[in-house]
Amino acid sequence: GAGVSQSPSNKVTEKGKDVELRCDPISGHTALYWYRQSLGQGLEFLIYFQGNSAPDKSGLPSDRFSAERTGGSVSTLTIQRTQQEDSAVYLCASSLSRGRFSNYGYTFGSGTRLTVV
Amino acid sequence: EDQVTQSPEALRLQEGESSSLNCSYTVSGLRGLFWYRQDPGKGPEFLFTLYSAGEEKEKERLKATLTKKESFLHITAPKPEDSATYLCAVQRGGADGLTFGKGTHLIIQP
Numbered sequence: 502g503a504g505v506s507q508s509p510s511n512k513v514t515e516k517g518k519d520v521e522l523r524c525d526p527i528s529g530h531t532a533l534y535w536y537r538q539s540l541g542q543g544l545e546f547l548i549y550f551q552g553n554s555a556p557d558k559s560g561l562p563s564d565r566f567s568a569e570r571t572g573g574s575v576s577t578l579t580i581q582r583t584q585q586e587d588s589a590v591y592l593c594a595s596s597l598s599r600g601r602f603s604n605y606g607y608t609f610g611s612g613t614r615l616t617v618v
Numbered sequence: 619e620d621q622v623t624q625s626p627e628a629l630r631l632q633e634g635e636s637s638s639l640n641c642s643y644t645v646s647g648l649r650g651l652f653w654y655r656q657d658p659g660k661g662p663e664f665l666f667t668l669y670s671a672g673e674e675k676e677k678e679r680l681k682a683t684l685t686k687k688e689s690f691l692h693i694t695a696p697k698p699e700d701s702a703t704y705l706c707a708v709q710r711g712g713a714d715g716l717t718f719g720k721g722t723h724l725i726i727q728p
């Protein structure tokens with residue numbers, strides 16, 4: 502597609518439920534990132550995928566968070582047993598870079614706004 | 619630990635009134651400093667990458683500069699459509715992710 506697509510755009514869930522957030526990167530982009538943007542906070546790095554290499558999960562805040570990327574394309578971020586502090590906008594980004602650094606930054610999707618009630 | 623501090627948090631200007639946004643950073647081994655623009659309900663949009671002190675980049679009414687401790691985003695004769703949140707981020711050599719500041723919310727009044 503022309504841009505990074507994320508779904509759903511909004512998700513309201515009850516505390517304790519599991520949620521799955523989806524990201525479709527730009528076709529041909531090998532690098533994919535997940536970030537979290539909480540109210541009043543800067544974007545927080547969560548996880549990085551590069552091609553078929555093992556992902557960098559160093560930014561995941563707890564073991565309730567996991568992500569996978571199938572076929573080097575679509576990625577799913579899963580949050581188990583959601584808590585109120587998980588409420589945030591979850592942003593996915595992709596880039597053409599074949600290394601960890603992209604001279605042209607990333608292309609971000611519009612995000613999924615997650616509200617845990 | 620990498621740190622990025624942006625100031626001011628919010629800035630209101632009249633159309634045509636030039637100003638500068640500041641991004642102060644602490645990072646060991648800067649690989650690149652990025653500026654993004656974010657509109658409400660949208661993801662950040664890439665503007666510039668700066669690599670080393672003394673570098674400058676321009677795009678329309680925007681010019682970004684970099685020193686060893688900070689970066690400035692200069693906005694010349696802004697228009698209402700320049701209203702957005704401007705985000706600064708750094709990437710350390712060897713790191714996969716960016717460290718972002720909290721942003722400057724810029725409002726340009728007609």
